[in-house]
Amino acid sequence: MGIQFLRGNPQAPKGHAIFIARSRSNSRVVYSTYCLVPPIPMSIAKYLPPLFAAQISSEELQGAESISGMPIPPMLEEGMSLEQLEALADRRGDDLCDIGSTSSEEVERMQMAATSCQEYAQLYANTIPQASQLAQEPTKNTIAEATPIENLDAEELLLQTMSERQKLAEVGKLVGMARYALEGQDKTLLQDTQRRIERLARLLPDKYRGSEIAKAATAPNERGAKLAELYLSRAYKLIDEEYAEIPRIENAIRELKEG
Incomplete structure (x- = not known):
């Protein structure tokens, strides 16, 4: 079953x-999502978190056309x-489309949302052929004014959504991984x-001194491991607003660097 317009004009x-x-098992259950075709051509593959992207084929993600539909949320939800x-739909002036029936399986609902979009x-x-031409022939101003978001990949977009505490937690895990790579002399993993x-x-x-x-x-020595631990401890004291503990950690860092 293809798209059937319950509101709006398919032409x-x-x-x-x-x-x-x-739902195939219960017709009273309705799943829904919102499909948006952005006015500026883009590929949703760059913006989907790896968890979602892994469930959808590259053909569905990339598509052959310059205009892509984006399901928000990326899965049909009840x-x-x-x-x-x-x-x-009536209040917002949206098209309302029936895209068929599906199961309760999340992967199927995700794929159906992507394919239908x-x-x-x-x-x-098909109704605005000039859009494809404009997408293939960007003006000089368009190129010159390109924003950094165009260079974001899915991982970086996901990192942008993290809280400061989540980022610090991730840094802590990576510090442990770095020390493991150093001990095992795994240059690829370390890099x-x-x-x-x-x-x-x-x-x-x-203020967290991430660099x-x-x-x-x-750093290929035990002092590096201790410094990383102290810097992380200092960062957590900042985020927890335990400012009284920071001078002690600063002194320990200074002594370790001077020693």
Whole structure:
């Protein structure tokens, strides 16, 4: 079953639609997601977290067209009735599309959302052929004004969503991995771990001294391990606002570096 428009015109899709799918085992259960065709061409493969991307084929993620549909959330979810979705689409001016039936399996609901969004995006692209031409012939201003987000991959986008505490926890794990690589003389693992620590360090405020943690974590001596531990301890004291403990740690760091 393809896309059936319950609201809107299949000959002139608006570029934003609410998708519904019914449960095969219980027709009263309705799953839904929101499909958005961004006005600026993009590939959703760069922005999906690895967990989601691993469940969808590269063909579905990349697509052959420059305009891609993006399901938000990336999986059909249960929670709203058909009446609520109809009222929502009417109030917002969205297309409302029935995309068929599905099971309760998360992978199937994720794949169905992705596939249907690409089909909807193709319908939308067919109504504005000039968009493909514009995407293939960017102006000089477009190239000059490209923003850093274009260079983000899925991992970095995921890191951007982490809290400072989560980033510090990840840094702590990577420090342990770096010390393991040093002990085992695994240069490949060490280089990859160093790159990941430095990447996280750039996302942390300067007060946590992320660059110092990265440097100490990969130092080929026991002093480096102790320094990394002290810098991490200092960072956690900051985030927990235990400021009275910081001078003691600062002194320990100073003595270790001077020793």
